[in-house]
Amino acid sequence: MISGFIFRALEGKIIVAIAMLLGIAALVPALNLLTAPDSALHIPTYAMSLFGKYLCYALLALALDLVWGYCGILSLGHGAFFALGGYAMGMYLMRQIGPRGVYGNPVLPDFMVFLNYKELPWFWYGMDWFVVAIAMVLLVPGLLAFVFGWFAFRSRVNGVYLSIITQAMTYALMLAFFRNDMGFGGNNGLTDFKDILGFQVQADGTRAVLFALSAIVLALCLLISSAIVRSKFGKVLVGVRDAESRVRFLGFRVENIKLFTFVVSAMMAGIAGALFVPQVGIINPGEFAPANSIEIVVWTAVGGRGTLIGPIIGAVLVNAGKSFFTGAFPEFWLYALGSLFIFVTLFLPRGIVGTVQHGFKAREAMKAATDAENGRADVGTVAQTVQAAE
C-alpha cells in the first residue's frame, strides 16, 4: 500500500529534481570541506550557509504550494508555522548553551536571567532533549494548523476571508512573541547558540551536515508532496480548488480534506524553520511578520504554483536576487520585489515552471498540427490538442 503510494510519486520531473537535490546535498559540502580555500572549486562556508537558507525557504514554498497551488487555500500566514518550528529548534539550542551563557546560569538562558526569571517556564521543560524538540517542531505548527483549520474549514471560511484571518494569525503571534513575558526572549528572540547534538553550530563540518540535511529533507518532502498530489486524494484536492461544491455533493468531507492538507503543509513549514535556525543562528519575532508570509506567496507564484518544483526554483531565485540586491542596491530591493510580483501576475500568471510546461504542451500541439497537414493524424485530435494547449 505504502510502496504503491510512494512509487506513484516518481514521475519524470520529480525523479530529476530529487536526484539533483541529493547531488547538491553531497557535492556542495564536499566542495566546502575537501577542497583547499584557494581552489577554484572551493565553496566558502558563508555561501554554503546562504544556499542552505534558500533550501529552507524552498521547503517553505513547497509547503505553501500544497495548500495554495493544489487546494486553493491562499494562506498568508505560513510564516507563522515556519517561525514556530524555528522557535522549537531555537529553544533546544538555547538549552544546549548551559552554563556557557554570559550569566553562567546552568539552567536559565541569558534572557531569562536578565528578565529576573527564577525558574524555567513549564513549556521549556524537556526542550533540552533533541527528540522532544524535533517532536515539537512538527507538533506545534501541526496543532496550530489543526485548531485553526478545524474552525475555519468547518465554518466554510473561504477565499480572501481565509487569507485575511491567516494573516491576522501570524500578526497576532508576532505581537505575542514580541512580549518579554511570553518567555521566548521577546524582541531579541533566541540566539548565541553554541552546540547542536554536541557539535559546534559554527563549525564548518556542522554547517556542511546542516546543509546536506536541508537538501535531503527538501527532497524527501518533495517526494511526499508528489505522492500526495498524484494519489486519488490529490485529484480530490484539485477538485476542491476548482469546484468545491461538486466535491461536497459527491460525498467528500471537504473540511477534512482541507484540514489534512493544511496540517501536513504546516508541519513541512515547521521543519523548514527548524533547519533554518541553526544555519542562520537566530530566531526572533520578526519571522512572524505578515510581510514574510506574503514573500512566500511571491516565491511560489514566481516559480509556478501547482507544480511542486516551481516553488522550489522560485524561492531560490527570488532569494538569490534578494541577496544580490540588498548587497548591491539595498534601497531598491522592495521596489524590485514589488515589480517582480506585478510582472509575474501580469505576464507570467503560471510562473516560470508553469509557463515552460505550458510551452511544451503548446509545442506538442503544433507538432500534431504539422503532422495533420502531412496527413498523419486526423483533424479531430489536432483540434483537441490545440485546445488543450490553450
Added chain:
Amino acid sequence: MNTIAETRAKSLLYLEDVSVSFDGFKALNALSFVVEPGELRAIIGPNGAGKTTMMDIITGKTRPDTGKVLFEDTIDLTKKDEADIAQLGIGRKFQKPTVFESHTVWDNLELALNRDRGVFGTLFYRLTPEDKARIEEILDTVRLTHRAREYAANLSHGQKQWLEIGMLLAQEPKLLLVDEPVAGMTDAETVETAILLREIAKTRSVVVVEHDMGFIRDLGVKVTCLAEGSVLAEGSIDFVSSDPKVIENYLGR
C-alpha cells in the same frame, strides 16, 4: 390517515409541509412531495417557484424552517449535511454543468466512484479491475468512451452535462436530482438525454427539473408543477398542461 402513513412507508423521498423563507420571501410554502422507489419524475414551474430551493433542501445545502424531509421513511435529511446525504445515496446535478475541468473525463468518474471517501482511503487508493470495469461501463452509458483521456475542459457543453450525469451514476445513488439537464443542448442532444435518463431511471429514482416542455413530453412521466413554493398540479403531462392554474401561472395562454 392510513393512506398517508402507507405512502410514507413505501416512499423513497418524502417531503411534508416544508417551508423556508429568505429575508421574508417564502421560497417554499408548505410543500409536500413524494417520490417512490424507481420513479422518474419531472418538475416544472416558473422561475422562483422553488424548484432549486427544494433540491437545496433535499441535498442539505439549505435547512427548512419547518416541515419533514425523510429519505427511505426513516432518515431525517434535515439533520444531515451535503456529504452525509451524498453518501446516503442522493446525487445531484447542478443547473450549470459542474465537472472538474482540469481532470480527464476518466479521473472525473474515478473521483465520483462510490468508494472510501476518507483522507487515507483516497491517499492509498488503487484502481481495481472492478472499478476500471465500472468506469468503462459508465463511459459507455454516457457516450464518452472515445474522450475518456481528454480534459473535461475540452468537452462540449452537452458532453459536460453527460459527464456530470455519469459522475452521479458512479456515485450509485438511489435518488438522482437533475437540474435542467438539457439547458443549452442541441435538439439531437436533448433527445439523447431523454433516452439516457429513462435508461438510468430503470434502476433508481430520478427527479428532473426542466423548462423544456418538449423534453418533458419525451420523458413521458408523471409531472409536478410548482408555483410560489408549493405544488400546483400533479399528473401526466397532458393532465397538468391542461390545468387552468398551470396555464395561468406557467405555460401562459
